[in-house]
Amino acid sequence: xxxxxxxxxxxxxxxxxxxxxxxxxxxxxxxxxxxxxxxxxxxxxxxxxxxxxxxxxxxxxxxxxxxxxxxxxxxxxxxxxxxxxxxxxxxxxxxxxxxxxxxxxxxxxxxxxxxxxxxxxxxxxxxxxxx
Numbered sequence: 001x002x003x004x005x006x007x008x009x010x011x012x013x014x015x016x017x018x019x020x021x022x023x024x025x026x027x028x029x030x031x032x033x034x035x036x037x038x039x040x041x042x043x044x045x046x047x048x049x050x051x052x053x054x055x056x057x058x059x060x061x062x063x064x065x066x067x068x069x070x071x072x073x074x075x076x077x078x079x080x081x082x083x084x085x086x087x088x089x090x091x092x093x094x095x096x097x098x099x100x101x102x103x104x105x106x107x108x109x110x111x112x113x114x115x116x117x118x119x120x121x122x123x124x125x126x127x128x129x130x131x
Contacts, residue, residue, distance in 0.1 A: 002068070002090035003105055003112050004131045008082040011124040014073040020049045027054040027069035030085060034067070038118075057092070060111045064092040067115070082126065089115060 012033060014026035028047060031054055035044045043059040053070035068088035077083070089112045091105040105112070107130055120128045 002066075002088045003107050003109070005087045005089075005112075005116050005119060005128060006131055007085050007087070007119055007125050007128045009085065009122075009125045010080055010082050011122070012071070012083070012085075013079040014071045014083060015075075015077075015079045020054065022049045023051045023053075025053045026071035026073045027085075030054075030069040030071070030087065031056055031067065053086075055088075058111075060114070063111070065111050066090045066092065087115065087119070 012029035014029055017026055017028040020026070020028075031044075031047050035047075035056070038044075045057040047054060047056045049055075050068070053068055055066055055068040058065050058067055066089075068090075070086045070088075072084040072086075073079075089105070089109070091103060091109060091111070093103050097103045112130075116128065116130060119125045
C-alpha cells in the first residue's frame with residue numbers, strides 16, 4: 001500500500017504543466033523538480049499520467065519505487081499562491097514478497113522517510129504531514 005506526504009507550496013507552477021491525457025489533474029511539475037534536483041542521485045523513469053495524477057518510477061538503493069504526485073489546482077487558480085500537494089511512494093514488490101507478506105510499504109520505509117525529510121528541509125515547502 002502506498003504512503004503519502006501532504007504539503008503546501010507555491011514553488012511549482014501547475015498552470016505550465018503538460019495536459020494529463022487521462023484525467024485533468026495537475027502534479028507533473030513536482031516530479032520534474034525532483035528529477036532535476038535528485039537526478040544525479042536517483043534513476044528516474046519517464047513521467048507518465050494516470051487517472052489519479054502523475055507518476056514515475058525511481059531506483060532507490062537497488063529497489064524500484066513508484067512515486068506519484070497530485071496538485072489540488074484548478075484552471076484559473078493563482079499559481080503564486082500556495083497549492084496543496086500529495087506525494088505518494090509505493091514500493092514495487094515481487095510476487096513472492098507479496099505472497100509471503102514481505103517488504104511491505106510502511107511509513108518507516110527508508111525511501112519514504114528520505115522524501116519526507118527532503119520536503120521538510122526545503123524552505124519553500126510548508127506544513128509537511130504524512131498520511
